[in-house]
Amino acid sequence: MTPDLLDEGAARLQAHQRASAQGKTASGGRSASYGRPAQAGEVDVTHGRILYLEDVCVSFDGFQAIKHLNLDIAPGELRCIIGPNGAGKTTMMDIITGKTRPDSGSVFFGSTIDLLRHTEPEIAALGIGRKFQKPTVFEELSVFENLELALKTDKRVPASLRFRLDAAQADRLAEVLHTIQLAEQCTRQAGLLSHGQKQWLEIGMLLVQEPRLLLLDEPVAGMTDEETARTAELFLSLRGKHSLMVVEHDMHFIRAIAGTHGIVTVLAEGSVLAQGTLDAVQADERVIEVYLGR
Numbered sequence: 228m229t230p231d232l233l234d235e236g237a238a239r240l241q242a243h244q245r246a247s248a249q250g251k252t253a254s255g256g257r258s259a260s261y262g263r264p265a266q267a268g269e270v271d272v273t274h275g276r277i278l279y280l281e282d283v284c285v286s287f288d289g290f291q292a293i294k295h296l297n298l299d300i301a302p303g304e305l306r307c308i309i310g311p312n313g314a315g316k317t318t319m320m321d322i323i324t325g326k327t328r329p330d331s332g333s334v335f336f337g338s339t340i341d342l343l344r345h346t347e348p349e350i351a352a353l354g355i356g357r358k359f360q361k362p363t364v365f366e367e368l369s370v371f372e373n374l375e376l377a378l379k380t381d382k383r384v385p386a387s388l389r390f391r392l393d394a395a396q397a398d399r400l401a402e403v404l405h406t407i408q409l410a411e412q413c414t415r416q417a418g419l420l421s422h423g424q425k426q427w428l429e430i431g432m433l434l435v436q437e438p439r440l441l442l443l444d445e446p447v448a449g450m451t452d453e454e455t456a457r458t459a460e461l462f463l464s465l466r467g468k469h470s471l472m473v474v475e476h477d478m479h480f481i482r483a484i485a486g487t488h489g490i491v492t493v494l495a496e497g498s499v500l501a502q503g504t505l506d507a508v509q510a511d512e513r514v515i516e517v518y519l520g521r
């Protein structure tokens with residue numbers, strides 16, 4: 228996200244908050260079961276799923292990009308999504324985040340929040356954070372200022388706290404700086420960071436908002452081997468506290484984060500072709516044919 232877009236997003240969020248208070252959002256002020264946007268802590272995962280897609284279909288000008296897609300993710304899970312170019316991975320994330328509306332099917336956050344009834348900013352505010360492939364931090368600001376700004380755009384932070392951090396928020400920023408391994412760089416201008424560090428900073432900007440679910444699109448593209456290895460460590464440290472959906476083509480990275488037990492979903496031609504441990508999907512003849520064998 229460019230600074231302009233972030234400013235625009237913050238303005239839209241404020242406008243949405245005002246409209247939401249008056250019941251004038253695109254969803255008519257309705258959401259979840261409370262008649263207002265549910266807070267992240269209210270996601271009902273008692274059925275063991277934080278995300279649930281059922282029979283989702285999307286067509287673009289007659290081309291079916293997503294075909295009867297079924298997928299669910301457990302709370303705290305680190306799910307890897309792989310698949311050839313054009314398989315529908317980005318489109319699936321667009322559907323989850325409200326950027327693209329499916330033609331049919333269901334998309335639930337927890338067991339009660341119907342994401343198809345929410346707008347893109349509402350979905351972000353519900354606790355679904357998305358990281359696009361390219362890092363989009365504020366290059367002129369310091370690492371700390373970038374994180375502080377991300378906290379200020381969090382709609383759960385009351386307006387009165389927007390320009391002064393309280394002790395809990397300062398602790399949160401310190402914790403995130405430590406998690407993304409940028410504590411020593413905290414006063415450094417973001418534009419001077421390496422590509423990998425910028426990616427971690429942007430992940431930190433999502434983390435300060437304490438998302439329940441993080442969607443990460445090709446997070447290690449363009450990283451050095453060392454940065455890739457550190458990113459794997461970072462994601463493994465986030466597992467359990469957050470649910471993560473990671474789309475990536477780098478199979479060494481997938482191996483590092485999926486290990487021997489993590490579930491890997493293989494998408495092809497808009498639906499799930501195979502799902503299981505990395506060893507199992509890599510041994511699947513259908514996967515070899517459409518993806519790994521290419």
Ligand SMILES: Nc1ncnc2c1ncn2[C@@H]1O[C@H](COP(=O)(O)OP(=O)(O)OP(=O)(O)O)[C@@H](O)[C@H]1O
Pocket residue numbers: 287288290292310311312313314315316317318319
């Ligand atoms: N807005 C759109 N209009 C028309 N076609 C689209 C649109 N968005 C996606 N598609 C098509 O839908 C298919 C799925 O695209 P998508 O970007 O989701 O695949 P992907 O798995 O993310 O691919 P990659 O690994 O290359 O990023 C592709 O054939 C793509 O051209």
